[in-house]
Amino acid sequence: MDFYIAAIIQALCFGPLVMGLFLSMKIFNIPDITTDGSYTLGAVITAVCLSRGYGLPAILILSMLGGALAGCCTAFIHTRLRINALLAGILVMTALYSVNLTLLGRSNMPLLSHSTIFSWFSVFAVTDQNTLAVLIALSAVLFFAMSFMLQSDFGIAMRATGDSESMVRAQGVNTARMKVYGLAISNALVALSGCLIAQFQGFTDINMGIGIVISGLGAVIIGDTLINLLKIRAIPLMLGCVLLGVILFQLMLAVALGAGVDASMLKLTTSLLVLLIVALPRVGSTVIQLSKR
Amino acid sequence: MLELHHICKTFDKGKATEVMAVDGVTLQLEAGSYTVIVGANGSGKSTLLNLIAGSIYPDSGKILLKGEEIQRLPDYRRSPWVARVFQNPLTGTAASLSILDNFRMAALRKSPKWMKRGVDRRFKTTVAEKLTTLGMGLEDKLTQVMGTLSGGQRQAITLLMTVMTGVDVLLLDEPTAALDPRSAREVMEIADRIIRENNLTALLVTHNINEALHYGTRLIQMENGKVVRDFDNQTKSGLQHGEVVTWFDYY
Numbered sequence: 001m002d003f004y005i006a007a008i009i010q011a012l013c014f015g016p017l018v019m020g021l022f023l024s025m026k027i028f029n030i031p032d033i034t035t036d037g038s039y040t041l042g043a044v045i046t047a048v049c050l051s052r053g054y055g056l057p058a059i060l061i062l063s064m065l066g067g068a069l070a071g072c073c074t075a076f077i078h079t080r081l082r083i084n085a086l087l088a089g090i091l092v093m094t095a096l097y098s099v100n101l102t103l104l105g106r107s108n109m110p111l112l113s114h115s116t117i118f119s120w121f122s123v124f125a126v127t128d129q130n131t132l133a134v135l136i137a138l139s140a141v142l143f144f145a146m147s148f149m150l151q152s153d154f155g156i157a158m159r160a161t162g163d164s165e166s167m168v169r170a171q172g173v174n175t176a177r178m179k180v181y182g183l184a185i186s187n188a189l190v191a192l193s194g195c196l197i198a199q200f201q202g203f204t205d206i207n208m209g210i211g212i213v214i215s216g217l218g219a220v221i222i223g224d225t226l227i228n229l230l231k232i233r234a235i236p237l238m239l240g241c242v243l244l245g246v247i248l249f250q251l252m253l254a255v256a257l258g259a260g261v262d263a264s265m266l267k268l269t270t271s272l273l274v275l276l277i278v279a280l281p282r283v284g285s286t287v288i289q290l291s292k293r
Numbered sequence: 294m295l296e297l298h299h300i301c302k303t304f305d306k307g308k309a310t311e312v313m314a315v316d317g318v319t320l321q322l323e324a325g326s327y328t329v330i331v332g333a334n335g336s337g338k339s340t341l342l343n344l345i346a347g348s349i350y351p352d353s354g355k356i357l358l359k360g361e362e363i364q365r366l367p368d369y370r371r372s373p374w375v376a377r378v379f380q381n382p383l384t385g386t387a388a389s390l391s392i393l394d395n396f397r398m399a400a401l402r403k404s405p406k407w408m409k410r411g412v413d414r415r416f417k418t419t420v421a422e423k424l425t426t427l428g429m430g431l432e433d434k435l436t437q438v439m440g441t442l443s444g445g446q447r448q449a450i451t452l453l454m455t456v457m458t459g460v461d462v463l464l465l466d467e468p469t470a471a472l473d474p475r476s477a478r479e480v481m482e483i484a485d486r487i488i489r490e491n492n493l494t495a496l497l498v499t500h501n502i503n504e505a506l507h508y509g510t511r512l513i514q515m516e517n518g519k520v521v522r523d524f525d526n527q528t529k530s531g532l533q534h535g536e537v538v539t540w541f542d543y544y
Contacts, residue, residue, distance in 0.1 A: 149408060156394045157406040163387035166379065171398040172372040173406065233438065
């Protein structure tokens with residue numbers, strides 16, 4: 001049971017990341033690979049700030065600002081220099097590796113001796129329950145903030161930018177600037193996830209971001225499949241589906257590991273799982289069409 | 294209202310595919326006039342519309358809107374005054390957004406999009422009232438996503454969206470090219486009504502000679518990037534369908 005609670009805790013730590021990826025991939029239609037770098041950046045900033053004794057609010061804000069800056073870089077390269085978004089993301093991600101290494105000063109840093117967001121809030125005696133409570137509260141704040149933003153006038157302009165650029169430019173929106181805002185918010189959320197994970201697992205590692213975009217993508221696609229399956233149009237329900245997606249995804253991974261998959265095979269398992277999730281709706285619809293013939 | 298002075302635009306300058314799309318066009322559009330542009334494919338009429346809208350910039354020449362030079366402004370900074378309806382019905386509206394959200398964007402054409410909820414009950418009533426004028430029953434489908442509507446309905450909504458705020462110029466780039474004859478007639482009637490009721494300065498590009506003769510107060514023919522024929526309201530009303538067809542039969 002503890003095993004699965006740990007999976008849910010991990011999933012909720014990934015909550016902001018998945019919200020961010022939903023924003024960049026589904027709302028803006030930009031495949032943003034910066035994620036791998038900005039996630040680690042969030043964790044690195046958290047480690048540096050914790051070791052210098054900064055307060056929690058400062059840590060959260062600085063991590064998110066770092067991520068936002070990384071997102072701005074990708075968006076600038078993509079919109080101003082007119083470079084493919086995928087390439088822009090890879091460029092910034094690669095550059096961030098050196099930035100992260102320089103900031104951290106070494107390849108990993110243990111944080112167990114510092115007081116974190118999870119130890120700061122102590123209402124429940126059991127650590128897991130306490131951690132879960134903090135994460136549920138954070139996810140709730142995130143959920144309401146995101147659903148407010150996406151339903152606001154600004155959010156409608158964001159969604160329209162991903163949908164039809166010529167339409168939204170005709171309504172007086174600078175789409176290039178909109179993409180900068182969008183990728184900044186998206187990567188700030190990704191960095192927040194890095195910040196949470198670093199505090200939860202008690203260390204920051206320079207390689208912790210490798211392949212994180214795929215884990216996030218798997219969750220977003222589960223959420224998207226749910227959205228299409230249930231024909232959901234309302235923004236809050238969509239965000240709910242995405243959060244459900246990340247929990248389902250982490251539980252699937254937990255089941256796989258529980259069934260005896262070797263831990264060193266984790267990335268391979270993740271990739272195969274995402275492949276399965278991506279392929280299943282397509283294969284499924286083909287099978288349905290064939291059976292109707 | 295809108296003045297074009299010696300506008301030139303060349304694509305692929307210096308390459309083998311170099312083409313002079315617009316060649317020194319000078320044009321004055323009076324306030325409240327409805328000008329129709331006809332011309333063969335590649336005659337430069339769509340380029341002219343794009344130059345006015347700001348999606349491309351002229352190589353030389355000036356564009357004046359109410360006396361102000363606008364030729365260097367990007368399209369999203371001209372949109373407070375210049376509205377347009379595209380040839381492709383999918384372009385003018387955002388497909389995955391609801392009708393209501395599309396109208397919200399149109400209502401904010403002249404203002405910044407802040408982080409506040411703008412779609413309230415009063416806004417819904419306003420949009421529903423506007424949609425009733427189309428007579429398509431869309432006022433009951435406010436939350437439906439735009440992608441589920443037909444091309445004709447989407448063009449009609451795009452037209453209606455242009456007059457949510459007071460624009461001066463309306464550009465219609467073959468708005469009925471992708472529609473069936475009945476929807477095309479409906480959309481043209483709606484456009485005509487909106488132009489007259491709001492006293493807009495309109496510019497219509499069309500390949501349909503019946504539309505060109507039936508609508509508008511002025512008719513212009515373009516060829517090889519130049520204006521070759523120009524009829525005012527009086528001489529235009531004397532034109533016959535067959536006569537206009539001969540303009541295109543020069544082979």
